[in-house]
Amino acid sequence: MPALTDDAAPGAASVSHGRSDEPGAAWRDALVVVGLASPFVLGVVALTLGFYQIGVLDVMRSLLSPLVPEAAAEVPEIARRLVLDVRLPRVLAALLIGAGLAVTGVVFQGIFTNPLVDSGLLGVTAGAGFGAALVMLIGGGSVMIQVAAFAFGLLAVTLAFLGSRLYRTAPTIVLTLMGILIGSFFASLTSLLKYLADPLDTLPAITFWLLGGLTGVSWRSVPLLLVLTVIGSAFFLLVRWRLNVLSMGDAEATALGMNPQRIKVMLIVAATLVTAVAVSVGGVIGWVGLVIPHAARMLVGPDHLRLVPMSLALGASFLLTIDTVSRSLLPSEVPLGVLTGLIGVPLLIALLRRQGTGW
Amino acid sequence: MSAHKLQATDVTFGYDPKVPVVKGVSVHVDAGEVVFLLGHNGSGKTSLLTCLNGVQRASAGRITIDGRDVYTMTPAERAQRIGMIPQTHVAVFGYDVIDVVLMGRAPHLSTFSAPTREDRAIAVESLDRVGLADFQRRRYTQLSGGERQLVMVARGLTQRCDVLLMDEPDAHLDPRNQFRVLEVVSDLARDHGLSFVVSSHAPNSALMFADRVLLLRRGHTLALGTVEETLTEPLLTEAYSMPTEVVSKVVNGRRAPRAILPRRIDRVPEGVATLALEPDALERPDSALARMVEASRSRPQRVLITGNSGSGKSRWCERLVALAHRREWRVAGVLSPPAMRDGRKIAIDLLDLATDERRRLAELRRGPSDEGPATERWRFDEDTLTWGDEALRRAAATAADLVVVDELGPLEFQRGIGLVAGLELVDALTSGVACVVVRPSLLETALKRWPDALVIDVED
Incomplete structure (x- = not known):
């Protein structure tokens, strides 16, 4: 974190319509620190939960065992295997996907100066859905599905981007429009594939994939997800202060000495890679990229210096919590995309009510 | 540098x-x-x-x-x-x-x-x-x-x-x-x-x-x-x-x-004393108009004809000219009678009183224009303006009893183009009566130039 000044208590007496109850900078910084700790705490808790309950100490010992083999000497082998081979990849995937979807939502809202968009805006999700459905229809394996989802996600955004180059004026508006068009096009193609699919076998598979979920996640899914999400997030963290300037619009960013087009292209590429890999592993998980940025803004304000790390942490915690509840507390596992919607929409409505004016 | x-x-x-x-x-x-x-x-x-x-x-x-x-x-x-x-x-x-x-x-x-x-x-x-x-x-x-x-x-x-x-x-x-x-x-x-x-x-x-x-x-x-x-x-x-x-x-x-x-266009400025006179007043020897014509034999008399747009300033001048012709005065200058269609003024003509020759002076402006003679409403024909300017130059050279200049507007007063010979003619008037048609918004400018002028407000 960059150095922050210790601001005096807000709300001078002369302020007539200011928010005197607004938390000060120190309070917001503290919230970010707590937020950043939450995925780690929740991660350990999630590893204990499941049909086979494992104690916190055993979870910690199991986590240490790859480095210090004698640490897990007293842990039953089945518990150790459950933690390391079954639950850990799924917990990691939930954390990384949640963080990735949330932070790219923040980035897209900032660069498109619109608090109502997420990183699916340019068609990455629709493209990935089509890629996955296509492979399922022709009978590819899970790795093939991931690769195709990732590739078609990137293809959709690339098409939207090339399409927007056809017009020279108002690049942002045209890019948004192209994203919506390309997204709709791929959604139609996916519908066509579903229509063609075997209704007893392939159609349910496609439908379940599109609903999102981490049921099939194994260690094989994690490396690319980990690498792209970490690199992307690191980039967002490094340039996060610039997002403040970009969110004021291109004209002001230019007047403040930036080349908004160049940095926006870099941000869109990074956000698309992160989103594409998240969708390729977890399927279509909606609402995280919209709800979490707003929740984070409510907690720490719109300043991207705090908003970007807070969204990473909140997104990771949110998706992990939902996935853990889904797999360990509910009688039967409900698709993630359904749960994020069922929880996310009422949450967003509640946030909008609290928010009042301004984001 | x-x-x-x-x-x-x-x-x-x-x-x-x-x-x-x-x-x-x-x-x-x-x-x-x-x-x-x-x-x-x-x-x-x-x-x-x-x-x-x-x-x-x-x-x-x-x-x-x-x-x-x-x-x-x-x-x-x-x-x-x-x-x-x-x-x-x-x-x-x-x-x-x-x-x-x-x-x-x-x-x-x-x-x-x-x-x-x-x-x-x-x-x-x-x-x-x-x-x-x-x-x-x-x-x-x-x-x-x-x-x-x-x-x-x-x-x-x-x-x-x-x-x-x-x-x-x-x-x-x-x-x-x-x-x-x-x-x-x-x-x-x-x-x-x-x-x-x-x-x-x-x-x-x-x-x-x-x-x-x-x-x-x-x-x-x-x-x-x-x-x-x-x-x-x-x-x-x-x-x-x-x-x-x-x-x-x-x-x-x-x-x-x-x-x-x-400045409101259609309003005679406060503090300007005006007379409401019909041209017929010329027939009554004790009227201001008749006395002014009398005085014009010894020293030049300037009259500003003003009034809201559509109040009939040009018509007023036409009637005066008709009366003058009946009395066999020497009349010079220009009139700008409107060309009407369906009761609307769609163009303005220019009439040389010395020769009775008439040309199209201005048409309604369509769209913006960069250069050239134009006001908010009218686009002027440059050839006609030059022709009218020449007519006024000739009028200045003749010793007329009545000179009419209809009208001097923003082109002449503010931009120094158009019928500038009309301005010079009135400036240099040595005898006779000069009637100049001026819109109310330019009345103060005109009165600054010719403080001795009599102002006649043509009412609707």
Whole structure:
């Protein structure tokens, strides 16, 4: 974190319509620190939960065992295997996907100066859905599905981007429009594939994939997800202060000495890679990229210096919590995309009510 | 090169290169100076501003700051020297005021760094300078328009640049806030040597706060100079295509302009004594008109015929001419009878009273026009104007009993084109009666020129 000044208590007496109850900078910084700790705490808790309950100490010992083999000497082998081979990849995937979807939502809202968009805006999700459905229809394996989802996600955004180059004026508006068009096009193609699919076998598979979920996640899914999400997030963290300037619009960013087009292209590429890999592993998980940025803004304000790390942490915690509840507390596992919607929409409505004016 | 802080030379710019909106404009700003850009909507003010700060690239001309060409600088270098304060707008996200002001440090920081403690100190100091020291933790979106504008000024100060461009800082602000913002601008210029270029739709703001004014009209420079040189009735009338009145007041023994007001076209100014007379009054020996004709044998008599548009000024003159012909007077000059269709005036003709020859003078204007003789409503035929001008020159050479000049308008009085021979004729009148048709908005101008004239108000 960059150095922050210790601001005096807000709300001078002369302020007539200011928010005197607004938390000060120190309070917001503290919230970010707590937020950043939450995925780690929740991660350990999630590893204990499941049909086979494992104690916190055993979870910690199991986590240490790859480095210090004698640490897990007293842990039953089945518990150790459950933690390391079954639950850990799924917990990691939930954390990384949640963080990735949330932070790219923040980035897209900032660069498109619109608090109502997420990183699916340019068609990455629709493209990935089509890629996955296509492979399922022709009978590819899970790795093939991931690769195709990732590739078609990137293809959709690339098409939207090339399409927007056809017009020279108002690049942002045209890019948004192209994203919506390309997204709709791929959604139609996916519908066509579903229509063609075997209704007893392939159609349910496609439908379940599109609903999102981490049921099939194994260690094989994690490396690319980990690498792209970490690199992307690191980039967002490094340039996060610039997002403040970009969110004021291109004209002001230019007047403040930036080349908004160049940095926006870099941000869109990074956000698309992160989103594409998240969708390729977890399927279509909606609402995280919209709800979490707003929740984070409510907690720490719109300043991207705090908003970007807070969204990473909140997104990771949110998706992990939902996935853990889904797999360990509910009688039967409900698709993630359904749960994020069922929880996310009422949450967003509640946030909008609290928010009042301004984001 | 020059010693000017910011200098633009022959700048031409258009969003579509074929349709320039700024045409060969030159202007400079010195340290500590406030220069206002005034002009109608679409006159090129904002486009010129965006060229000055290098956001748009001029297609021709040169812009330098401290002698360095702005287009050879990187965007960050430019932003360290020239700041742009946008029109009042509502940001999408409700940043704290201090965070908005901090954005001014962007040109001084690398892409991957965030503001340091020193940057924050600069931002706090800038807020203090615009009088908003207590506003650090207020939400930008919840401020009043005037406060937002001052926050933008503070952001400009945080940029540490010495030229600040402001796009209509007084738009959407109530009079108190307009005054407050411009007062801060004026203080910063005077006390800290900052230079400001301010585009505005409020000539009165320029009157109060400008050191110099650039008047733009359709992308061209109409005038550039001090307030006294530029904010004059003829120039403002032309700049806004609207009759304008400059009210002045004597301050410290000098008459200084104090307010700029639009002038109602169809109203005879207060304090001008008028007579309501029909041409038939000529038949009554004791009427003012008859006595004036009598007096005209020994000394020239000037009459201004005025009245609302459509009140029948031309018809009044026609009737007078008919009476004069019946008395076998020598009549000269020009009449401009309307050409009507469906009860509407669609064109104006010009009639040479000496020869009875008639030509089409003007037609309704369709769309804007850049050059040439035109007023708000009419586009004039240049050949007919030349022909009419010649007719009036001949009329001046003949010793006529009655000369009619219908009419002298903004072309002649303000731009010195059109029937200027009519002006000279009335100026140099040695005997006889000269009747000049003048619209009410030009009556004061005409009376300044011919103070002895009798004014006849033709009522509907």
